Amino acid sequence: MTTLPSLSPTDRTTVQRGKHRVVDDREQLHAFLAEALVAHVGVVVGDHPVVLPCAYAVDPAGPDEGGSLYVHGSVASVWLRHAVGSTVCVTVTELDGLVAARSAFNHSMNYRSAVVIGPARLVEDEAERARALDLVVDQMVPGRAATLRPSTRKELAATAVLAVPLHEASMKARAGGPGDEPEDVAAGTWGGHVPLRRVADPVVPAPEATGPVPADVAARAAALGAR
């Protein structure tokens, strides 16, 4: 196994606050990014930031330093044009719980969150583009890309793929109950937390769909607890 660099090789992804919540382990970063579903991509547009939710995928063996994080969008999208060649921030967060502490100050949330900062590269190599687009589909439904027809030239021409190096990344996580002041505990005030998780409801076939739900989609829904 290759030794991976520290998760925070530069100042700008070194966590400044809440250092006890830092996850300093690149394998945990990869595992989290492999599991989560939505990225929030921050791009500077003119004099202000724009943050948009995006599907994403990660290739730890991708050509960028530390591996590649991919997002895609329409070639016509404004944020994507601004992102190409500039430094972007891609943040992926999963909410795991509400922490109902004994004081307002100690209220918190349980979560896992990864922050990746780096230059956005427009992916132009057709093989890498195809692989990245497959990875984005498989992030949603593992194994699905291999079951679909190839994308048409028109579809590919309409899609832009960006890669961001995973090199500069940080991850924070919080779990468990409240961290309360001893005097609030001594006073007998109640504290605790509400665990949260994402679940799937049963798969909804499109009106014209025939035949059974494909195994990949059924497995995805089942993994998320659909009954």
Added chain:
Amino acid sequence: MTTLPSLSPTDRTTVQRGKHRVVDDREQLHAFLAEALVAHVGVVVGDHPVVLPCAYAVDPAGPDEGGSLYVHGSVASVWLRHAVGSTVCVTVTELDGLVAARSAFNHSMNYRSAVVIGPARLVEDEAERARALDLVVDQMVPGRAATLRPSTRKELAATAVLAVPLHEASMKARAGGPGDEPEDVAAGTWGGHVPLRRVADPVVPAPEATGPVPADVAARAAALGAR
């Protein structure tokens, strides 16, 4: 009822792509922001954007144009210092489903997402600060702020509250099954979607907690489906 301005009074929050997904209704924006739990706040730090997950709350009657969106953080946090007085972007997204289309190109997600862009104002008025902090607690667990002891001077001194006007906002939403090509439907390929939602598991009292789970916490968990 007051007539509210359009959700997109300026170019920078006018949705450029996917106009069929635009929710052009300020009441829906407020209802969504009252329900969601995590904001991703984008701030320009030096020459690059930083996007961080934050608890937030909204006061539609707040002093900023269009009402106020509040986020809070430690007075020592770097992103917060950079945010004060600059234009920030606050994006709130809830994922509602995975859309397993008949082609890779038409794969999508069901979601609701609000984007608010505006100047971040450091809230200095003590009454507004106290109200904003109560709203952030109540966003997590409705009704909880009123049950807690007042914050101490030290706690208040450690906390910075930012307000962003709700004036410049856009909202997009996608729901339902795939929008597939007629030829993919005609070919008999399966398509559908997997609805997703957030659920609570049973409340976990802290080890030292005594007595029943408070009604506000129990109600929050029950509303999110905890059994």
